[in-house]
Amino acid sequence: PASVALVDRAPRTPAGPAPAEAGPDGAVRRWIPRHVRITRSAAELPHTREIVARCEAAGVQDIEVLRGDQVTGLREGNEREVYARAKSTLAVVVAPPSVRKPQPIPPSADWRIDLARGCPAHCQYCYLAGSLAGPPVTRAYANLDEVLDGIRTHAGRGAVTSGTADRGHEGTTFELSCYTDPLGIEHLTGSLAEAITRVGTGCYGDAPSLRFTTKFDDVAGLTGLPHGGRTRVRFSVNADEVAGRFEGGTARMPQRLHALGRLARAGYPVGLTIAPVMPVPGWQESYGSLLDRVAAELAGVPDVDLTAEIITHRFTPASKDVLLGWYPATRLEMDEDRRRAKRSKFGGVKYVYPADVMADLRGWFSDAVATRLPGARLLYWT
Numbered sequence: 001p002a003s004v005a006l007v008d009r010a011p012r013t014p015a016g017p018a019p020a021e022a023g024p025d026g027a028v029r030r031w032i033p034r035h036v037r038i039t040r041s042a043a044e045l046p047h048t049r050e051i052v053a054r055c056e057a058a059g060v061q062d063i064e065v066l067r068g069d070q071v072t073g074l075r076e077g078n079e080r081e082v083y084a085r086a087k088s089t090l091a092v093v094v095a096p097p098s099v100r101k102p103q104p105i106p107p108s109a110d111w112r113i114d115l116a117r118g119c120p121a122h123c124q125y126c127y128l129a130g131s132l133a134g135p136p137v138t139r140a141y142a143n144l145d146e147v148l149d150g151i152r153t154h155a156g157r158g159a160v161t162s163g164t165a166d167r168g169h170e171g172t173t174f175e176l177s178c179y180t181d182p183l184g185i186e187h188l189t190g191s192l193a194e195a196i197t198r199v200g201t202g203c204y205g206d207a208p209s210l211r212f213t214t215k216f217d218d219v220a221g222l223t224g225l226p227h228g229g230r231t232r233v234r235f236s237v238n239a240d241e242v243a244g245r246f247e248g249g250t251a252r253m254p255q256r257l258h259a260l261g262r263l264a265r266a267g268y269p270v271g272l273t274i275a276p277v278m279p280v281p282g283w284q285e286s287y288g289s290l291l292d293r294v295a296a297e298l299a300g301v302p303d304v305d306l307t308a309e310i311i312t313h314r315f316t317p318a319s320k321d322v323l324l325g326w327y328p329a330t331r332l333e334m335d336e337d338r339r340r341a342k343r344s345k346f347g348g349v350k351y352v353y354p355a356d357v358m359a360d361l362r363g364w365f366s367d368a369v370a371t372r373l374p375g376a377r378l379l380y381w382t
């Protein structure tokens with residue numbers, strides 16, 4: 001490993017990630033990058049010290065401080081090699097002001113805050129395809145204090161979601177998982193625990209709350225935090241056929257459901273992001289079984305606060321192009337002739353299921369969530 005010159009400041013949390021605890025059917029999913037690249041400016045920041053300690057504890061051998069602020073060497077080789085290298089690299093960089101400025105993000109939340117950009121998993125429908133340019137490297141932000149300062153500046157401002165979702169009591173909501181899966185890299189960064197603790201202990205007043213969605217299950221580091229009920233953790237869940245076929249590198253579904261139960265028992269508001277819904281053969285039975293397993297996991301949890309967000313599968317010309325480059329042998333259906341084109345007010349197009357399929361799905365899910373998870377609040381369907 002390169003010698004890493006960093007400012008001397010003790011990590012905010014005890015050294016290294018919390019010990020992992022396995023779910024009912026195996027070990028938790030922890031991504032270990034092959035390469036960690038730290039930009040020159042990031043190397044000067046105290047949070048980088050914690051990230052490096054965590055990466056070393058995780059067994060990463062190749063940690064290097066770059067000469068400048070560009071993450072170089074990512075584009076060498078053919079498309080497969082570029083993809084593989086990017087997906088096995090954690091870059092530690094400084095978020096510029098343009099990234100740190102909170103952006104409105106309806107219907108998910110009032111504002112978006114990015115602790116990182118990019119994700120180490122390999123979902124063949126990945127939401128990031130087409131929205132983040134370049135090789136799919138995961139960039140963790142080292143200037144955490146500046147990134148989180150967006151919560152202070154925007155708490156109490158612009159509740160763009162009020163009226164569209166029943167959550168006005170949550171105050172101003174900040175979404176942490178727009179461009180990353182923050183739990184998937186938490187054992188390497190500690191950024192999520194810091195954000196949860198600050199909001200939970202009132203560092204930014206009573207107004208804000210956090211939310212994020214994840215396909216990972218390593219929640220040991222979150223259960224004991226003073227979260228104050230101000231962070232809603234949603235687990236991205238799906239029918240076994242969809243998750244098993246298309247969600248590489250993520251925690252398996254039983255482990256995700258077990259993690260959901262653990263956080264609910266730790267007093268967190270929790271949620272389901274049922275996405276992307278696909279009308280696979282026998283979808284009613286598959287999704288019905290999923291909801292029943294959620295109900296079983298949460299049975300007996302006192303005062304569970306559960307929401308559901310349901311998102312059907314869609315793609316754009318740009319995302320299809322990127323995904324076919326990343327996963328040329330995918331069996332994911334992205335056939336424009338079997339879809340309905342939906343135009344945005346900005347002229348973009350996305351391909352959703354035809355109206356009759358959408359009506360079937362929507363009707364079934366509305367009933368099924370109400371009957372199988374009667375305590376859940378359905379926040380939105382799209």
Ligand code: SF4
Nearest residue numbers: 119121122123126127
């Ligand atoms: Fe993309 Fe989310 Fe899958 Fe990560 S977990 S690869 S961000 S869809």
